[in-house]
Amino acid sequence: MKNQIQKGSKMYKNLTLTGMMGVGKSTIGKNLAKKLKYNFIDIDKLIEINEGSSINLIFRNKSEKYFRKIESEITLQELKKTNSVIALGGGAFLNKLIRTNVKKTSVSFWLDVNMDKLVKRLKRTKKRPIAAGKISVKHSLFYVLIL
Numbered sequence: 354m355k356n357q358i359q360k361g362s363k364m365y366k367n368l369t370l371t372g373m374m375g376v377g378k379s380t381i382g383k384n385l386a387k388k389l390k391y392n393f394i395d396i397d398k399l400i401e402i403n404e405g406s407s408i409n410l411i412f413r414n415k416s417e418k419y420f421r422k423i424e425s426e427i428t429l430q431e432l433k434k435t436n437s438v439i440a441l442g443g444g445a446f447l448n449k450l451i452r453t454n455v456k457k458t459s460v461s462f463w464l465d466v467n468m469d470k471l472v473k474r475l476k477r478t479k480k481r482p483i484a485a486g487k488i489s490v491k492h493s494l495f496y497v498l499i500l
Contacts, residue, residue: 367437369455372464374443375471381464386438394431394439400424408442425451432458 368385370378379395386393397408400423404411411420424442431439432454439459445451455461 365435367432367435367439367459369432369439369441369459369461370464371441371446371455371461372443373471376464376466378440378443378464382438382440389438392434392437394434394437396424396428396431396440396445397442399427399431400442403427421448424448429454 368389368391370382370385372378379397382395383393385391400411400420401407404423406414408420411423421444424445425448428439428441428445428448428451431437432451441451441455446455
């Protein structure tokens with residue numbers, strides 16, 4: 354019976370949500386954390402707060418390499434916490450160190466949505482770095498998928 358999760362009990366591991374940008378990690382994460390009475394951590398929001406800038410502007414003014422360094426530092430720090438639902442950034446799971454730490458500290462879930470729905474979602478926003486560029490959203494997503 355020790356391994357069963359009882360109502361109101363805590364797992365002490367985080368629940369980490371990963372997947373491409375626009376799949377709903379932040380939205381689902383907030384709702385899940387509320388139901389579980391866990392803390393909600395949105396890595397992208399923490400980066401924007403720490404940098405005092407949007408992710409789009411960080412990509413534009415400082416570079417993706419700079420963003421990935423900050424993303425790694427903040428993510429690894431936040432993964433040390435317990436009883437949290439953590440929404441990773443869309444590209445964070447490509448980082449081997451982040452993947453390794455997620456596996457150690459969390460139960461992780463890959464969120465997915467069909468490509469047509471994802472393209473529609475991303476076309477509605479200019480705040481996502483890859484979606485704000487000059488190439489089409491579908492082309493950008495294809496590029497991310499083949500990396």
